[in-house]
Amino acid sequence: LSSLENAISFYRPEYDQYNTRRLMMVSELKHAIEKDNLELFFQPKLDLKTREIVGLEALVRWNHERYGLVFPDEFIPLAEETGIIKLLTRWVIRSAFLAQKKFIHQGYDYTMSINISALNLKESDLVVFLKEELYSAGIDPNKIYLELTETAMMTNPLNAIEVLERLQRLGVFISIDDFGAGYSSLAYLKSLPASEIKIDRSLIAGICDDINSDMVARATIDMCRGLGFKVVAEGVENTAVFDRLIELNCDIIQGYLLTRPLPYLELISWIEENLNEKRFVS
Ligand code: C2E
Ligand code: CA
Ligand code: CA
Numbered sequence: 001l002s003s004l005e006n007a008i009s010f011y012r013p014e015y016d017q018y019n020t021r022r023l024m025m026v027s028e029l030k031h032a033i034e035k036d037n038l039e040l041f042f043q044p045k046l047d048l049k050t051r052e053i054v055g056l057e058a059l060v061r062w063n064h065e066r067y068g069l070v071f072p073d074e075f076i077p078l079a080e081e082t083g084i085i086k087l088l089t090r091w092v093i094r095s096a097f098l099a100q101k102k103f104i105h106q107g108y109d110y111t112m113s114i115n116i117s118a119l120n121l122k123e124s125d126l127v128v129f130l131k132e133e134l135y136s137a138g139i140d141p142n143k144i145y146l147e148l149t150e151t152a153m154m155t156n157p158l159n160a161i162e163v164l165e166r167l168q169r170l171g172v173f174i175s176i177d178d179f180g181a182g183y184s185s186l187a188y189l190k191s192l193p194a195s196e197i198k199i200d201r202s203l204i205a206g207i208c209d210d211i212n213s214d215m216v217a218r219a220t221i222d223m224c225r226g227l228g229f230k231v232v233a234e235g236v237e238n239t240a241v242f243d244r245l246i247e248l249n250c251d252i253i254q255g256y257l258l259t260r261p262l263p264y265l266e267l268i269s270w271i272e273e274n275l276n277e278k279r280f281v282s
Contacts, residue, residue: 025075028064029079029082030084032062038095040059040060040092041061042262042264043254043259043260044254044259044267045111045252053108055112056111057261058112058115080117089116093129093130097133097139099112101139111144112143113175114146118156121159121164134170141172144172145195146173146174147177149177149178150183150189151182153176153188157188173196175195175196180199180203196231197232199234200234201234204235207244214244221233225249230252231250232250232254234254235254236255242257
């Protein structure tokens, strides 16, 4: 009887609620993309040497009619499981290019970082799609960073590297996202066609709290710089971490210390305020 009991799972209303929401989202996501119910928010990247904003990362949100603002951690996995990620990434790329043109028109000539899923690397027409979109939007490929996680590149290394090389040949930059969050293969890192490494928040957040975290961060930054990558620290939330990252020779930071990701107009206001106050200059 006890083994039978083990095989029974008990009904819990909260599971059901979650599943209902999940099922609804799967069926609605495609429609949301087609109806432009997604929105890009932008978070700035600050160069620690010049103290200037050098780039923006585009982060997608879903304006859902019943659930309000839905965050990507909830719907990107759904999009990946259902194959909608192809459509979604293409929506993000087009929208990020449009936004990039608007920023440049406003006088803000920043780079634009776009998150790409591992699954997108398997699409045979991804490179052609990007090439055509760059051309028709009139975007300088040298202003575009494509962010991919390490695990994304490791799931199918040979194919991934080949696609990344073709992307690089278009002139766009490749960035390795969430570095240090999973299994990091140092031997493999060297061979990746990438220009930038983003060190995961989990490695950065604690550097002022204990000596071990500080040592790990220092070694990671030194190694990545030694291999010729630009190093971005993610998730910088306070000035203590900011100051320490300057001492550790980190190139660029991103995080709530500057601002949370903001919608287009709010980000423009944020930039204007901070430029006037010269807040990150000294
Ligand atoms: P990510 O690419 O690592 O993006 C950074 C995430 O950390 C963002 O969450 C950002 O809001 C958050 N963040 C930034 N600074 C801080 C900080 O100082 N402290 C803390 N606690 N968090 C910070 P968000 O926007 O919810 O995105 C979550 C993840 O969803 C992203 O992680 C990325 O993996 C994925 N994602 C977002 N937009 C896209 C997209 O357009 N396409 C794809 N494929 N994935 C996306
Ligand atoms: Ca990212
Ligand atoms: Ca990241």
